[in-house]
Amino acid sequence: MVEARSGEKIRVLVVDDHQVVRRGLRTFLEVQPDILVVGEASDGAEGVEQTEALHPDVVLMDVKMPGMDGIEALRQLRERDNPAKVLIVTSFTEQRTVVPALRAGAAGYVYKDVDPEALAGAIRAVHAGHVLLQPELAGALLAGEGDSGDAGGRAGSLTEREREVLALIADGRSNREIARALVLSEKTVKTHVSNILMKLDLADRTQAALWAVRTGLAELG
Numbered sequence: 001m002v003e004a005r006s007g008e009k010i011r012v013l014v015v016d017d018h019q020v021v022r023r024g025l026r027t028f029l030e031v032q033p034d035i036l037v038v039g040e041a042s043d044g045a046e047g048v049e050q051t052e053a054l055h056p057d058v059v060l061m062d063v064k065m066p067g068m069d070g071i072e073a074l075r076q077l078r079e080r081d082n083p084a085k086v087l088i089v090t091s092f093t094e095q096r097t098v099v100p101a102l103r104a105g106a107a108g109y110v111y112k113d114v115d116p117e118a119l120a121g122a123i124r125a126v127h128a129g130h131v132l133l134q135p136e137l138a139g140a141l142l143a144g145e146g147d148s149g150d151a152g153g154r155a156g157s158l159t160e161r162e163r164e165v166l167a168l169i170a171d172g173r174s175n176r177e178i179a180r181a182l183v184l185s186e187k188t189v190k191t192h193v194s195n196i197l198m199k200l201d202l203a204d205r206t207q208a209a210l211w212a213v214r215t216g217l218a219e220l221g
Helices: 019-029 042-052 068-077 095-103 118-129 135-142 148-156 160-168 173-183 187-199 205-214
Strands: 011-015 035-041 057-062 085-090 109-113
Touching: 011 019, 011 042, 011 118, 019 035, 019 118, 035 042, 035 095, 035 118, 042 068, 057 068, 057 118, 057 187, 068 085, 068 095, 085 095, 085 118, 095 109, 109 118, 160 173, 160 187, 173 187, 187 205
Parallel strands: 011 035, 011 057, 057 085, 085 109
Antiparallel strands: none
C-alpha cells in the first residue's frame, strides 16, 4: 500500500456540488491516519479558489457541476501551474466524460460508488505520483495528441538516459526518486524531463507516462 511519508498527512480538498457527497467523503477520510481534509468546495470556481488558497496535495474533483465544471477547473489549475494532483470522482462511466478530464490534467479517476478503502488507496497512489487509469482508456486519452504512427520516430529521438527517466516517470516516481535511482542530481533529472516532454510534444508527466505505456516503453500499473 502506498502511504504518505512518516509524520506527513496528505492534504485533501473535496470539490462536489452535492453537500451529502462532500460530507460523506469528509466523514470517511477524516478517520484515515495519513489523510487530512483541509476544505470543501461546491463548484469548479470555488474549487480553483480553494486549491490556490489551501494548497492541498490532492483534490477530489467532480466533473458535472453547475457554473464552472470540473474540466474547466482542471484547465484553470493547469494554466496556473498549480501542483495539486487532481483525482476525478465521478458517477459517469462514458469515455466522452472521463477522457476530457484526463486530457485537462487529472491524474486519474474513480467512481462515486468506489469502496472507501479503495478511495483512500487511490488518494495515496495519486499523491505518490501514480497514474490511475484503466488500460483501455490509454489509447483514447492520447488520440489526437499526435499521430501514433510516428511514435517510433519520436521514441528514437530519446537518449538512453531519457528512456530510463521516462520509464521511471511511468512508474510514478518523483524527480527526487528518479535522481536516487539513477544516481543523478534533481536538477539533471528536471532537465531530462523537460527534454522528454519537448521531444515527444507532450504537455505534462501524466501524458508522458501514458505515452510510455502506449508505445511499450512501460507498463500501466
